[in-house]
Amino acid sequence: MISIKPLFGFMAYHNISIKELSRKSGITETTLQRMRKTGEFTFGTIDKLCRTLNLEIKDMLRYEE
Secondary structure (H helix, E strand, C coil): CEECHHHHHHHHHCCCCHHHHHHHHCCCHHHHHHHHHHCCCCHHHHHHHHHHHCCCHHHHCEECC
């Protein structure tokens, strides 16, 4: 299973709230909250987050068995 936990760990470490990330990225707070709760995302959303946070995919996702 692909996990989005590294993204939210990055956000916590850098004190970035969902509200702030939503404002900067243009992704709705509802979408970001759903990602946190269910782990579901689209590659379009990941692309926006990579650009907004200046991260690579490997910094935001990991594979967990």
